Amino acid sequence: MTVIPFDEYDDERHIIEADQVGGQVDPADRKATFGDVVSRTDARRPIVPAVLRNPEARRALARWAAGYGGHTALYHLTRSPKYAAKVAVYAPRGAWRAGSAAAWWAVGGRENFHLRQEAANKNDPHTWQALNKTRAKESNARWWVIVAAVLALVVLLTVAQLVVGVPAVGWFAVAVGVVLVAARNGRPADKPIVDRVVTKAAFTKLTGEMVRKAVVDLGIGVKEPGQISFPPPGIHKDGPGWLAVFDLPGAIQATKVLENRGGLAGSLRLPVDQVWPDVVPGEHPGRVALWVGYQPSSKMGQPTWALASPTARTSIFEPQPFGTDARQRPVTTILFERNVLIGGQPGSGKSYAARTLTTIAALDPTCELKIAEFKGTGDFLDMADLCSTYACGVDDEALSTGRDILVWALAECERRGKRIKKARERGEAPLGKVTPELAAKRGSGLHPVFILLDEVHELFLAYPDAAAAAERVAKRGRALGIILVLATQIADRDSVPPNITRCVVTRWCLSVGGQVENDMILGTGAYKRGLTGTVYEPGVDAGWGVVIGNGKPGSVRSFFPKPEVTAAIVARAAQLRGKAIIGEDVERVEARDMLADARAVLRPGESGAPWAVLAERLADLAPEFYTGITADMVREALAPYGVESQDVKVGRSNIKGARRTALEAAQQRREIEAE
């Protein structure tokens, strides 16, 4: 409570008793009763520090200690001759210093000596005598102390030698110790005997002073370092780094600090990816949790993946780890009801990021896998045996398989919608979506389906209507247990239409070239909010990316197990599935040409048709392909052919649609291009 000094000239402080306006604002202080005390539930601080409770953190600490210790030992060992030479010089000097200090002390001190010399210089016998008197008195007793100490030492050494029987090694150790102490005493103040082990051990510890200075430097309204307070337990080790939880003064919010992470890192003189400010969930908005790693996160190793365990088994309905955050804590996701877009330039670790998600699905033995990769390098070849449909390549066959997967998924959505409706009527799907029980139920036809399309822009460029199909799958499949994961290296308007980006909630932006690409994947304004994959370098920071739409936005590094671990995971998945493939391969559907279909559904005499009418007629024409298509989708699917959205006369009003002339012109253009 702030105490406002009472000012008798301040009229506002007068209390008018008669009116009783307002009255006392603060409640009266009340003494705590016994009941209050025994029912207190104040947060108790853990007995074992956080860093020792987490096995990963414990291992990281041990690893670091071993590495550091080993390096230090080796470093000093190689320099031991140099140290020996230094000791040889410093030890006699140190012994001399110690001896003379004792002697000076015994004769009454340097101070007194110099004062007496001064008196002698001035020919002042009175002062000299007075000084000498005090000196003599002290000196007498001190000589006795020296004599006693020397005697005690001699007795001790004799006893040690004759009674206890210290071996030669012991005497040697004592001698070494004495020499080292002497050397330590004899070295110049600014010249340590041992060299510094770490040249740029610039960061050893995060101190309150550093944090205070950094926050003041930010210029967010904190004027004095003292305004920042650290609630218990103060700054402490947390994982491979330091955690400082502090309160900003007044009404300044933690987001102010989060917005200016670069400034904070600059003031701390650390790389940006070593400094991780955060809000504290469940606390007041002025509280900041600042985590500062021992190293920049891009230079740190990675803890082992829980899914690499030989007994791993997942469920797509439960949180499963797919990566780690900057603080080396696992980041989890629930795959059910999730569609994911993964974007990043070549070398950003995109395929591996997709693979971590695929692994979660693969280790759920109820989950069907359909993988199509259009890079053609066989990144998922080892998982082919687990998949009901697998395609690899950039040839027509692979691409048409990719499109068939989407067509199948759309039809599956249709079938599942009906099944869910029935299940709901039976009371098995109260929310109108797949439940874990339904998914696991044999023959329910509602098992989870995981669809991965890697380098999906190849598919969308080859089949413009595939993009619309993907959009529909993403929208409809969510509640029906169909998970769509799209990975792409270029997410521009043509390769991955913005509509898809919009209906995929979870996006993982790995290393990208610039703000435009970044915002294509993460959404407009992401770059400005500091959510950016541009900080990562391809290759070096492979697997690092910004994830949004999966809890709090933040940096995540995908797990990247060694090849043998990867093989073991695939073997485990195969074991869980009992070598059986979940689900059926897709029917190879005859490719449909939407431009031709659109022309076909125009009735004779019509000069054109509104988009909605076209969508309806297309669905009637080929239900297995066009079911669920909307007016917007038709418009977008035809746009790449150059069919513009124009006014079409329906009765008396004009509605936007496709004109026959535009469709014909598009057809002609295509024929010319084909030749």
Add this chain to the structure above:
Amino acid sequence: MRGTLVATGVVVVIALGYVLSCIIRPFRDCWVCDGKAHHRSKRNPKLSRPCRWCRSTGKRLRIGRRAWNRVRRVQRDA
């Protein structure tokens, strides 16, 4: 030859001893009043007059120290 060496050694030791005494015991008893700072009357032992030689301190700086002080003063003033 040997005698000279011994003699030189003795001289050096004495000189060092004198220098040391000039440092750690720069004052010695006044030889005029015998360190008593007063001259006592021979006729009446109760009467006494201050010793002017030691300015009634009973102490005198050693010759060596006195010389050394002068040298230093001259050096400093120069």
